Amino acid sequence: MAIFRSLGVALLSVLAVCAAHAEEHTIVIHHMEIQSVGGTMRVGDVVTFDNQSDMAHNLYITYPDGTVDNLDTQIPGTQKSLTLRQAGPATIKCWIHPIINAQFEILPTEPSKH
Numbered sequence: 001m002a003i004f005r006s007l008g009v010a011l012l013s014v015l016a017v018c019a020a021h022a023e024e025h026t027i028v029i030h031h032m033e034i035q036s037v038g039g040t041m042r043v044g045d046v047v048t049f050d051n052q053s054d055m056a057h058n059l060y061i062t063y064p065d066g067t068v069d070n071l072d073t074q075i076p077g078t079q080k081s082l083t084l085r086q087a088g089p090a091t092i093k094c095w096i097h098p099i100i101n102a103q104f105e106i107l108p109t110e111p112s113k114h
């Protein structure tokens with residue numbers, strides 16, 4: 001039984017290490033445009049949208065399979081975060097301002113460090 005308990009602890013440690021590899025990104029929203037999406041985005045990464053414009057936005061991300069994560073209404077001066085959950089081409093749009101339309105690529109979780 002002690003062996004199984006040790007195995008459980010070992011697995012938990014591995015999970016903790018993997019979670020630590022998730023990166024955090026910040027994307028600033030200016031007036032009616034979002035800062036270009038830079039850096040390497042991977043599944044599990046956390047993206048924070050920082051609304052520095054003077055108007056409310058309602059951003060949503062569309063994944064390759066068509067599913068959507070909605071950030072809901074985001075008033076000026078606030079930040080909202082989401083965790084990327086699917087690899088492939090994705091888009092960020094705003095329900096209120098269709099002019100906001102950013103496309104970016106989400107890469108799979110980095111395999112080599114696991």
Ligand SMILES: [Cu+2]
Nearest residue numbers: 057094096097
């Ligand atoms: Cu908007």
